Amino acid sequence: ESGKVRHFGVSNQNPMQMELLKKYLKEDLIINQLQLSIVHTPMIDAGFNVNMQNDPAVVRDSNILEYCRLNDVTIQAWSPFQHGMIEGPFVGNDAFPEVNAKLQELAEKYNVTDSTIAIAWILRHPANIQPVVGTMNTERLKDITRASDMELTREEWYELYRAAGNKLP
Incomplete structure (x- = not known):
C-alpha cells in the first residue's frame, strides 16, 4: 500500500504452490525464479519426453514451464552456469x-x-x-549481455542441449 513493492514473485514453486499463494494475495505473481542451465533442464526434458517410459519423462515440477507461459509468469533462470545446486560451474569444467x-x-x-x-x-x-547471472564483475556482465544481440539457430540450440547429455526421443 505504501508503494515499496512494485511486483511480486516466488522462487522454486510449482503451479499448485503458486495457486495456493495467489488465493491469499491481491497482487499478481509475475515471476518465478527456477534453476535452469544447459546441463540442468528438467523443466524442458519432460516436454520432449511426453508419453515415454524413461527418466526424463517424469514430471517433477508439475509442468511449471507450461504453467508460467500460460499465466504470463516470467521465469528467471538462476545459476545458469551451474550443474547442480552447489557443485559449481559446468562452463570450463573438464567433467x-x-x-x-x-x-x-x-x-x-x-x-x-x-x-x-x-x-x-x-x-x-x-x-x-x-x-x-550472479556476477558483479562488470567485464563479465558486459560480455554476457552480448547474448541479447545474438540468436542461436534452432539447430545450435538442440546441439547444445544434446551435447549436455540430453537425449531426444
Missing part, C-alpha cells in the same frame, strides 16, 4: 567435455565467450526466460 566443446565452437563462430553462448541458449527459448 563436461562435450558441452564445453560445443560452447567453445559456437563462441568462436560468434566471436563471444562460452558464457555468452550459455546465456544465449537460455534466451533462445520461446518462454522469454530472464537469466540471473
